Amino acid sequence: DAGVIQSPRHEVTEMGQEVTLRCKPISGHDYLFWYRQTMMRGLELLIYFNNNVPIDDSGMPEDRFSAKMPNASFSTLKIQPSEPRDSAVYFCASSLWVWGGDGFYEQYFGPGTRLTVT
Amino acid sequence: ELKVEQNPLFLSMQEGKNYTIYCNYSTTSDRLYWYRQDPGKSLESLFVLLSNGAVKQEGRLMASLDTKARLSTLHITAAVHDLSATYFCAVDASHFKYNTDKLIFGTGTRLQVFP
Numbered sequence: 404d405a406g407v408i409q410s411p412r413h414e415v416t417e418m419g420q421e422v423t424l425r426c427k428p429i430s431g432h433d434y435l436f437w438y439r440q441t442m443m444r445g446l447e448l449l450i451y452f453n454n455n456v457p458i459d460d461s462g463m464p465e466d467r468f469s470a471k472m473p474n475a476s477f478s479t480l481k482i483q484p485s486e487p488r489d490s491a492v493y494f495c496a497s498s499l500w501v502w503g504g505d506g507f508y509e510q511y512f513g514p515g516t517r518l519t520v521t
Numbered sequence: 522e523l524k525v526e527q528n529p530l531f532l533s534m535q536e537g538k539n540y541t542i543y544c545n546y547s548t549t550s551d552r553l554y555w556y557r558q559d560p561g562k563s564l565e566s567l568f569v570l571l572s573n574g575a576v577k578q579e580g581r582l583m584a585s586l587d588t589k590a591r592l593s594t595l596h597i598t599a600a601v602h603d604l605s606a607t608y609f610c611a612v613d614a615s616h617f618k619y620n621t622d623k624l625i626f627g628t629g630t631r632l633q634v635f636p
Contacts, residue, residue: 434622445626445627445628445629446564446609446626446629448623448624448625448626451622451623453622458623459623494563494564496564498622505551505571505572507552507569507571507613508613508622509566509569510554510566510622510624511566512563512564512565513563514562514563515563
């Protein structure tokens with residue numbers, strides 16, 4: 404498998420513009436996560452889906468952020484309108500249950516999208 | 522609310538030396554993960570610790586878990602330059618709920634190994 408695929412890898416946009424980040428999870432994984440990483444706040448979980456259904460969006464910073472997962476192989480994170488403080492690296496991850504002992508979920512991270520809002 | 526703290530935040534160490542990174546968390550959890558992130562790269566899973574007393578080792582890295590103390594350690598033995606990276610611990614936040622996969626990440630420890 405190619406792993407988690409994210410696009411674009413880099414995005415530079417002007418304040419006020421709409422930004423859409425895309426993610427293709429690993430086939431067969433039933434969870435999908437969106438994280439944001441900044442120097443100031445570290446790695447934050449924004450939202451996650453189970454079987455395409457949003458489970459917890461409590462980390463989404465405000466209404467300007469929205470995420471969808473229309474099918475098992477695609478998800479988007481949209482920021483509208485974008486602001487300079489949204490500049491960060493956005494990671495998508497997917498996970499699969501691993502049997503063994505009590506079992507656990509193994510999360511696999513994508514390469515990230517580096518977003519710069521000027 | 523589950524909080525995960527790591528220390529130190531920065532660690533500069535000489536090759537050949539030993540050191541330990543600590544990960545404390547605020548509520549009970551049965552699963553703890555360690556990840557590595559190289560500069561400008563994504564996160565890579567290192568270890569999963571599933572029970573009290575669990576110990577995992579890979580090369581010069583050894584991770585352990587004490588669920589009673591809510592503490593995990595990542596011990597580095599005879600450090601080499603290739604270990605330079607940022608190390609994150611992450612705790613499963615779903616212990617008291619149904620079995621979901623929600624991880625809360627620590628602040629990260631940036632490790633730099635010099636000759």
